[in-house]
Amino acid sequence: MDDSLSFESFLLGAKKAAHAAMDDHGRPDYNEFALHAGVAVERLAKATLVSKNPVYIAEIRNADMLLYFGGDLRLPTEKVRTVGAKDAVARLRRIGVLQADPQLDLLIEMRNGAAHASSSGDEAREMILPFARTIQALLDHLGEKLVTFWARWTDAVWAAVNEQEDQLFRDMRLRIAQARHAFDDRFTGLPDHVKQHALAPPGPPLNQVLADPLETMSNGKPALLTSGGTCPACTGPAILRFERTSCTGSRTTYASTAFGCHLCTFRAEGYEEMAALRKVLPDLATPTLTLDDGEDGQESLW
Known part of the structure; x- marks a missing residue:
């Protein structure tokens, strides 16, 4: 089977898309956030399915896909078709990995809309909770560490799913993290003293x-x-x-x-x-x- 369809490939792709989604949310570009968040959920969902059985990501409308993922048929890479985000999530719900979540369903619909530049930015902004919640549920099921997946976004994502705090407080912690990372990104590849100079402008404090x-x-x-x-x-x-x-x-x-x-x-x-x-x-x-x-x-x- 093609390496791009392996567990490791799907997991890495999910991580990259999830980080891009968080960057988009802080920019803010909520249409792009919906697109990248949906991609991240889809890829992590496929990673979870592959971890159980590679056949679970096959597009069942084509019998050749079942034979290919079962290891009994060779196909050119361009002819291989995998399940989409909606069906991947449905399969995980069917086997008890994910629970029904109308907000997640809406995020996936927005992802498809964002791909055609038609989703609502105002609606997409609020989708960070089901996005972060679903990623956490899948990582927990896989036994993957949250901090390894989210890296610098770990605290912000943890705040986003902490429903013991009110929404405004969660949003404030997220915005602080987004501003911090956007600021740090401006100095990527530059000597440390450039950033320190920016933080200590000339003149009286x-x-x-x-x-x-x-x-x-x-x-x-x-x-x-x-x-x-x-x-x-x-x-x-x-x-x-x-x-x-x-x-x-x-x-x-x-x-x-x-x-x-x-x-x-x-x-x-x-x-x-x-x-x-x-x-x-x-x-x-x-x-x-x-x-x-x-x-x-x-x-x-x-």
Whole structure:
């Protein structure tokens, strides 16, 4: 049988497609994500079938395929046909390896749609959970280690399938990992000092520039910018944005509404995302900031 139809070949192909899917999701290019995620599921499903019996990946509409995979017929490589993603998953469900999962079925349909540039990006974005969940189930069945398959994506994928946490928190951890890997990829093949130089730009450190809140305008509203400490994705300097929520006498209160890094472009926006980010970064500054106008007219942190 052709080496490209071996367990090892299918497993390696699944790993490459799965990593490409995670890169697509973080870019974000959700149509490409659906395509690569579907390919990864299909190849890992075929690897699982081959591990049991190579005949299980044969396209049964052609009797020659059964004879070929059974080892009793030689065929040119271009004439060999294997089962598709939908049927591969169906066979694994039939023998109890996978359970029914409408979301996985939808992902496979999106994969076929993405191949014709017709799938919905908004829908595809949410398919990371059934994708990661199915990959994990197949790896567990095969006895393959999650960290060996996912490598640098292991923590992000583990967070994606951890349903004990809320969706926003899982999404935040995933986005941090995606920003980190996208940043690291920009320096692939370059000397280490190039990346270090990018993380330490010339001039005063950001925490010195914004040691005191800097008043500005954001979307036509008064806002404050201050140091956000270290970015959780690239370790570069980050900025926190506060927007005015109340003004009573000499006291003005602001609430943090955004966190961003100009180096890796990681960003959290809005009260709910900021709450999720604080679960990841417990040391992040307080959600609110109060400024008092002193007698000399200078604002001071309350």
